[in-house]
Amino acid sequence: MTPFGITAPGRILFGRGEAVKAPDLIRAFGERGLLIHGANPARAAWLVKALGSQVLALSCTGEPTLADLEAALTAARVHRPAWVAALGGGAALDFGKALAALIPAPDGPMEHLEVVGKGLPLKASPLPFIAIPTTAGTGAEVTKNAVIGLPELGRKVSLRDDRMVARLAIVDPALTDGCSKAVTLASGLDAVTQVIEPYVSVKATPFTDALARPAIGLGMAALMQLMQGEDGQARDRMAWVSLCGGLALANAGLGAVHGFAGVIGGMTGAAHGAICGALLGPVLQANRAAASGGTRDRLDEVCAVLAGTLGSSAAEAPSALQAWAWAEGLPGLAALGVTEDQHTAIVAAARDASSMKGNPVPLPDATLHEVLERA
Helix, strand or coil, X not given: CCCCCCCCCCEEEECCCHHHHHHHHHHCCCCCEEEXXXXXXXXXXXXXXXXXXXXXXXXXXXXXXXXXHHHHHHHHHHHXXXXXXXXXXXXXXXXXXXXXXXXXXXXXXXXXXXXXXXXXXXXXXXXXXXXXXXXXXCCHHHCCEEEEEECXXXXXXXXXXXXXXXXXXXXXXXXXXXXXXXXXXXXXXXXXXXXXXXXXXXXXXXXXXXXXHHHHHHHHHHHHHHHHCCCHHHHHHHHHHHHHHHHHHHHHCCCHHHHHHHHHHHHHCCCHHHHHHHHXXXXXXXXXXXCCHHHHHHHHHHHHHHHHHHCCCCCCHHHHHXXXXXXXXXXXXXXCCCCHXXXXXXXXXXXXXXXXXXXXXXXXXXXXXXXXXXX
């Protein structure tokens, strides 16, 4: 067996009602802190009140940009927090994770951002980071990177360091109850993608297989149930699948879906989960057609699992998945702002994306163009 390591938070709490423990557990890191929340401060009011007056609360109104990060760093360093907590969706968690990493850093963000910056390791240990997700999709509560947008360059890139993983992650599925159908669909497809891509990744390990493989069918079935109506047990299962995906991708990487998604998100500003959902079926189809041997066996296995929930044959599962997502209201890439004349630039940029390195088979440019056309 090939040696492998495991990167994960120091402590994970999972289950309905676990969020009530957050104030006491967070205060154990110190009284003075920084809390990042989503666009609606009312959803975080309970935690702000419980944490007390020495906590600075900042809003994350969308996927964070470099300008947002630099402005928040200025405010946060004046406040001198002992810890950073984030309550919200993947964007808020990434924003908090980046701030925890950079508040102690002697250099600016560009020293450490990948692709557009120098990509250098952090020179100082991050502040303790506590993650409390309110959506089930990105798994950002347990990953070791934070995605930052540079809209003027049309890119999204990562700040990445093993030490950025949360000290504490509290996954309370009750916080996801009542999410809109559109958010549930997009984030849920992201969660399903993030248990499929690590399972077929060239970097897969027995640890990531144990997390990802059982979660594929579980996540797809739960998501289909939630499209029919609110269901607490399905919310619980989606939160678990999202957590498994985050742990799996932090240790096995991703693939072409996410290789494309970072580029397209930077160009269009479209929601990450919707982009991943649009790409998942076409990428699965392309990978399966190009693969052989044990890699093809894994892809066939994934398609068979999806077929079991979608009511299709395994061979038709990628197209059946895409048709189902469209029927539930997921937009295609064109509706998300991708134009045909952008395809060549997207393919060129995606080829060099870090996520593409985990794809189970190398895909030639012609195939990558076909994926974009199908999506």
